[in-house]
Amino acid sequence: MQEERYWLIAYDIRHPRRLARVAKCISSYAWRLQKSIFEAHITADTMAQLEKRLNAIIRDDDTILILPICACDxxxxxxxxxAGSSDPMQDSCMML
Known part of the structure; x- marks a missing residue:
């Protein structure tokens, strides 16, 4: 069984409809930190599923950045x- 790990997901999507679809897709796996930045705590297999779903939505002029984050970092x-973060592990102050 794979361990869950943390991932930082950021995007730059050109078309408003695709942007909404990407945000909704990521929201089912992760919590929003900023308008286009999410953090997830999922396995690598689950991340691969998310990537597959996102690749079906985005186009060549869109960008999605996915960074694994080790527990130490x-x-x-x-x-x-x-303000207003839905991060269940929110600290009062965080810098990435």
Missing amino acids: RGKRKICGL
């Missing part, structure tokens, strides 16, 4: 002024 994070 995630523990060093600081978030400042994150």
